[in-house]
Every structure is written in C-alpha cells, then in structure tokens.
Amino acid sequence: MAHSGINVLFEGTNFTRLLLGMWTTFKIAAIAIVIGLIIGIILGILRTFHNKLLRFVLRIYLEFFRIVPTVVLLFLFYYILPRQLNLHMPGTQVAMLVFALWVAAEMSDIVRGALISVPIHQRESGLAIGLTRYQLYRYVLVPQAVSLELPATINLITRVIKTTSLLMLISVMDVVNIGQQIVEANNQKYPTGVFWIYGLIFLLYFLIDYPLSWWAGRLEKKRLEQANGE
Template sequence: MAHSGISVLLEGTNFTRLLGGLWVTVKIAAIALIVGIVLGIILGVLRTFKNRPLRLILRLYLEFFRIVPTVVLLFLFYYILPRQMNFNLPADQLATLVFALWVAAEMSDIVRGALISVPKHQRESGMAIGLNRYQLYRYVLIPQAISLEIPATINLATRVIKTTSLLMLISVMDVINIGQQIIEANNHSHPTGVFWVYGLIFLFYFLIDYPLSWWAKRLEKKRLERANG
C-alpha cells in the first residue's frame, strides 16, 4: 500500500506538474514581495511625516489590509472588482496584485516602526549640521533603520509564502491546486496517494520557509547582542 501511494508522485508527469505549481507559487510570492516592499518603504517613510490627512489615509490603508482576511481580498479582486470595473486579468496576476498591496501595507508599518525607533538625537544631529529632509532620511534614518527592518521583513516573507496556499480558491494553478487534481485523478487506484502528495507539498513549503525563519531569528539575535553591548 505504501508503494502504491508513493507511486502517484512518479507516474507520468505528476512530479513535474507539482514542481511547475511550486514555481507558480514562488513566482507570485516573489513578485508580490518585491513590489510590496518597494511600495511599503515609500509609504512607511510618508507615514513618519507630520501631514495628518496623509497619515490618516495610510493608516486606514494599513488597517484595511490587516482586518480584512486575505481570502476575502482574493474573492473581492477576483469575483467582484472585475465585474464592477469592467476589467479582466488572469487569476495569477490578480493574486499577485492582492499580495503586493498586502505586503505594502504591512511593510509600511515595519518601516515606520524602524524609523521612529532611531534615537531622537540622531535626527536632531542631522538637522543641526544642515541636512534637508531627503538627506536626513537617506544618510541618517534609513541606514540605521535597515537593521531593525530586515528580521521583520523576512518574517513577513514567510507569512506571504504560507498564505499562497489560498491561491487555489481563485483557480490559480499553484502547487496545492495541482496536488489536489493529482489526488482526485488517482483516488481510487492509489487511496493513500493523498498522504504522499500533501507530504511532498509540506516538504516544499518547509524547505522554503524554515531557512527564512531561522535566518530572521539569527539576525534578530545578533541585533540584540549588538544593542546590549
């Protein structure tokens, strides 16, 4: 029976299809992270300005993507907005857009938190030597904030990768969707195939997420050691 189950992975193009689905998952997560991090850095810097209306709008943007479940956002962008706004994009592109906007919201809070954590005297010293706002952020605040941002950013990346498991709900051919198709097609001939297919999918996610999680913890530990002398 065990041999019958694992043979599902080796039959035909099943394993290749799973790798293809994994590539779709990684591609969506990677593009969303790149776009979202860049946008999030800009929004995070803007959130430190003293412009109240701007800060309120960006705060509402953050809270919207924090409060609304990701699955609801995916359904909103996939089923409702295309009909209301009369546009049609492939499911994988819509998913990338949703994840990028979510990452941007979360990243803006990470950047804002890191920037306001820079000691006040550093800001005052920069202004005292005549730096303008742009120079202050470029040469003083952002370089010091980066060490605070990196562990949180890596943790955000692991969350994004894990949340891609929802992509199958909007018909994206990700690794889980393809795995489910393989299971359904071989359910009668290989009843234990489900354990091997999902076991392999678990291994894929583990091999991607665990090193990132370990790296984030290591960086945070080093940062605390430096802070404590």
C-alpha cells in the same frame, strides 16, 4: 511495494507538475514581495511625516488590508472587481496585486515603527550637519531602520509564501491546486496518495520558509547582542 502510495508522485508527469506548481507559487510570491516591499517602504516613510491627512489615509489603507482576511481580499479582487469595474485580469495577476498591496500595507507599518524608534538625537545630529530631509532619511534614518526591521520583514515574507496556498481558491494553478487534481485523478489507484502529495507540498513549503525563518532569528539575535554591547 507495487501499490505503495509514494509511487503516485512519480506516476506520469506528476512530479514535474508539482514542481511547476511550486514555481508558479514562488513566482507570484516573489513578484508581490518585491513590489510590495518597495511601495511599503515609501508609504512607511510618508507615515512618519507630520501631514495629518496623509497619515490618516495611509492608516486606513493599512487597517483595511490588515483586518480583511486574505481570502476575502482575493475573492473581492477576483470576482467583484471585474464585474463592477469591467477589469478582467487572470488569476495570477490578481494574486500578485492582492499580495503586493497586502505586503505594502504590513511593510509600511514595520518601516514606520523602525523609523520612529531611531533615537531622536540621531535625527538632530543629522539636521545639525545640514542634511536635507531626504538626505537625513537616505543616509541616517533608513539604514538604521533597516537593521531594526529586517527580522520582521523576513517574517512577513514567510507569511506571504505560506498564504499563497490560498491561491487555488481563485483558480491559480499553484502547487496546492495541482496537488488536489492529482489526488482526485489517482484516488482509485492510490488510496493513500493524498498523504504523499500533501507531504511533498509540505516539504516544498518548508524548504523555502524554514531557511528564511532561521535567518530572521539569527539576525534578531545578532542585533540584540550588538545593541547590548553598546
């Protein structure tokens, strides 16, 4: 067993480095998600207002982030922005910015969709008891929209976490980047090391994403059961 590939994981500080890489990945994803969700909810609400210009601008924003591949966005912000705008940001911050803007765009669409699917009578009942527009959203529409949109939001979060595997392309020391380095450094000694390293990375991503995905499925099922029970 001396030369079994699995030992590559425990050679030197490899294991800790991989976990630290995963932590970096997780941190970037978490910050981007929190900021993105907050901005996305606000933009989603604005997109249900009647102002045509506002809606048009936000629509363009959404389509831009939805159509342009994430890799391209990362390169755009990492290589082009500093050169054109003289704005120098470390890779981790660029990553957070890009992911937050992406989450905000996708979230705005989820929130808008959920808000407009709250029945019109709910809005009218709210207005009829004298609620202001703010109160109507705060107490009636948004809480109902949240239960509609929660599964889609969780799915968005799992997608964001998955997509962080692209971060190595802008030199962020994330788990994939570190794994790559370990593979290259140990190629001679552990020819099958690549399998174990990526196996571990797979497992780490799975451990984070699977519970989320399971939760989303459960919520959706519960919501449907409740809706049918009405």
